[in-house]
Amino acid sequence: MKLRIVVTLKNGVLDPQGKAIQHALGSLGFDGVSDVRAGKIFELTVADGTSDEAIDEMCHKLLANTVIENYRVERI
Amino acid sequence: MKTAVIVFPGSNCDRDIAVALERVTGTAPAMVWHGESELPDGLGLIALPGGFSYGDYLRCGAISARSPIVRAVVEAAGRGVPVLGICNGFQILTETGLLPGALMRNRDLNFVCRDVPLRVENVRSIFTGRYEKDEEILIPVAHHDGNYFADAETLDRIEGEGRVAFRYAENVNGSAHDIAGLLNAQGNVLGMMPHPERRIEAAHGGDDGRRMFEGLMEAVAA
Numbered sequence: 001m002k003l004r005i006v007v008t009l010k011n012g013v014l015d016p017q018g019k020a021i022q023h024a025l026g027s028l029g030f031d032g033v034s035d036v037r038a039g040k041i042f043e044l045t046v047a048d049g050t051s052d053e054a055i056d057e058m059c060h061k062l063l064a065n066t067v068i069e070n071y072r073v074e075r076i
Numbered sequence: 077m078k079t080a081v082i083v084f085p086g087s088n089c090d091r092d093i094a095v096a097l098e099r100v101t102g103t104a105p106a107m108v109w110h111g112e113s114e115l116p117d118g119l120g121l122i123a124l125p126g127g128f129s130y131g132d133y134l135r136c137g138a139i140s141a142r143s144p145i146v147r148a149v150v151e152a153a154g155r156g157v158p159v160l161g162i163c164n165g166f167q168i169l170t171e172t173g174l175l176p177g178a179l180m181r182n183r184d185l186n187f188v189c190r191d192v193p194l195r196v197e198n199v200r201s202i203f204t205g206r207y208e209k210d211e212e213i214l215i216p217v218a219h220h221d222g223n224y225f226a227d228a229e230t231l232d233r234i235e236g237e238g239r240v241a242f243r244y245a246e247n248v249n250g251s252a253h254d255i256a257g258l259l260n261a262q263g264n265v266l267g268m269m270p271h272p273e274r275r276i277e278a279a280h281g282g283d284d285g286r287r288m289f290e291g292l293m294e295a296v297a298a
Contacts, residue, residue, distance in 0.1 A: 065138065
């Protein structure tokens with residue numbers, strides 16, 4: 001079973017990398033980009049039947065720092 | 077005073093802190109590999125050094141915070157053993173949850189490497205007894221991810237409990253409330269982005285950092 005885990009900064013947490021990318025898009029002439037948030041993607045291959053709880057635990061314990069980040073799990 | 081320095085793969089300031097501790101305490105620290113699961117007995121200080129443990133993969137300090145020895149460090153901190161995390165060590169302390177909040181990419185996205193003035197905020201801790209309240213000291217910083225973040229409620233709690241040890245007199249990274257050094261609730265764990273071990277003698281341009289280790293020795297002996 002394959003999982004894609006998307007980790008992004010929480011709303012309200014300043015994302016300086018996102019801001020720099022937004023600025024660069026502006027200077028390339030792409031107007032109207034009002035916000036950019038940078039994040040990370042992890043693709044995991046796990047044993048079939050791995051429980052939701054175990055996946056959540058992986059995210060909480062290591063993949064995301066839930067002080068500043070949210071995560072979303074997609075099955076692919 | 078017996079001390080220990082935790083050695084992680086990729087850290088590059090473990091020798092700096094070891095030299096500083098030996099100069100100040102007169103005894104070389106135990107260098108403890110991250111894969112060990114036990115610490116020596118009777119430690120007056122455990123130091124988590126600066127650098128780039130595990131190449132800062134995943135997040136700064138994240139992988140180190142899950143290493144076997146750090147479990148022992150968390151347990152020792154719970155028993156009241158003094159723990160000092162410098163730079164990457166501070167990031168490890170927030171990743172373990174021993175200190176609240178997180179260290180994010182610097183506000184201006186630059187790696188900042190220079191001497192920075194700090195204001196001493198809390199002089200009652202075991203680490204800061206040799207400083208004067210509101211004294212300005214100069215300590216070097218060298219980091220890319222030193223922008224301290226915590227939510228408003230956490231910041232209120234930290235301030236209410238007087239847990240800010242040092243503030244930037246010049247905020248070089250965008251840290252909330254200018255926080256440069258933070259204590260845990262019990263006062264035996266200090267995390268800071270600036271490097272006190274790089275300013276312990278005249279050859280370094282000053283000894284503002286040395287007083288932290290001297291103050292700690294005094295407090296531990298008392």
